[in-house]
Amino acid sequence: MSAPAADSAASPIARLLQAAVPAVFVVMWATGFTGARLGLPYAPPLTLLFLRFAIVVAVVLPISLVTRAPWPRGWRLRGHVAVVGLLMHSAYLGGVYCAIAAGVPSGISALIVGLQPLLTAAVVGPFLGERVTKLQWLGLAIGLAGVALVLLDKLHFDAAQSWGVVLAFGGLLSVTAGTLYQKRFCSHVDLRTGAVIQYSAASLVLLPLALALGWGPVEWTGELIFAMAWLVLVLSLGAVSIFYLLIRKGAASRVTSLFYLTPPVAALLGWIIFGESLGPVALFGMALTACGVALVMRRSVRWRWGRS
Template sequence: MNKKILTSFLVPAVFVFLWATGFIGARYGLPYMEPMTFLAIRMALAAVILLIVALISKAPWPPTPMAALHVTISGLLVHGGYLGGVWAAIAIGMPAGMVSLIVGMQPILTSVAAFFVLKERLNVRQWLGLLIGLIGLFLVLAHRVSANDLTPLSALFSCIGLLSISAGTVYQKKFFASVDIRTGGVLQYCTSGLLFWSLALAFEQRTVVWNPPLVFAMAWSVLALSVGAVALLYKLIRDGEASRVSSLLYLVPPVTALIAFLCFDERLTFFAMIGMTLVALGVALVILKFQFRR
């Protein structure tokens, strides 16, 4: 029973909290380092940490070249496409609220993809939950979104992030089940790091202004997000249905808004609080199994 409670509630709760703090890296890192440079260094540090952990724990490596290829492709989607798209959109001026709204379509997109690729089937209650969650997400972010903030390039970057995390979640579920998370993470972060460094060499000056806020942003991004949150995400994907796991991401913007309200004194509107309630209800309808007795 304790293990069931841990898997069903504690692990998802910790994952959502850590994932919701992703704005910390952008908030404290982007003023002092360009996005692709930041992400390249972040990937390199995460790869080194996981390599040390894998060697000490003698974790098994992917058994075949094809398994390693699947791991690499999954990493390029989940890390390269998703993080690269989101950070690029924010870096060129798109507000985080608008990015969150676009990427917030991920649970529905993933559920549709999982239906065709993984043969996962959602019932009417679960589809209703996805719709309610999407409405709640819009209410949470409505005061932070304006059509004037949307440009073709920023929309393209955001959509790249949306498509990448959706495809990566399904791909991870289908092909990453037998690979150790530690060694698989090393391969994913190495390849994603090379991608980001190539983009940094091509499009950025790679200027870095080291200071305490940047060090904190990098440390948090590496340890809490790339090591902690991603490991929990992969565990959730491995243990559950992709559509149910992706619905948890509906909770990220509300939790982010709550953290910003408590820590940075950002405004929390009445409609945002209603949206948070709807998001929680929607996610519950998707992931919880209700039993009705007559």
């Protein structure tokens, strides 16, 4: 008789933890822009990314072998996993990092990536057969308006930064394609071995590009070491794994709606860490963005944590 009572007592806690996962993901994902800003002054963007991915492989490969994690069956599925790695890591992060290195503010990069929910919703129906309701479209539009308000004072760049903006939009296309591709072909792949394949493929592509465009110099300062550790542990191992779990358990359009919260959180982190100011318009935009995300998530399918 005591077991059902224990289960009943634990279920509210479990539901609370499950509800907190998307919020934790947003905060972790937003810190990626902070980590990039900390690390890029001390290493070229592609070099920084290659080192980050190589360290991830060095960490996850032994874990996969020791825990006997299952590898994707067949070279075709492994190829799908590698494609996700190229889209989500090489192309997306490469575009964002190069944009920031070219002088595009990290807030602008966050804003551009924040357009992903609209892009995903536009193609998610034909690609995955998910229904996007009118209320969701309204939420997406409200979220976009909120993001624009948050970063209104940062929407200025000169001609020299135009190429960086193009690269950031290329990153947007890549992360959107990678999200849909992951949901369609790789949603049941083990996260440990999947990470080994993805980051290995991303490293193999970035290495020749980094060597061709200029490898260094790399200044191993305390800030770079801290940024690298944060990017590896919190972003590559933590946030990306949570992202794939969210894709596995919920609709792609709902998961990507969380990206609307990334620019406001990134702006908040900029205020806390770098002393960047947040005016009344930005605060209103943050609230508006939260309302838009709530509309998108309210009418979507529920997270299916009980099954994969």
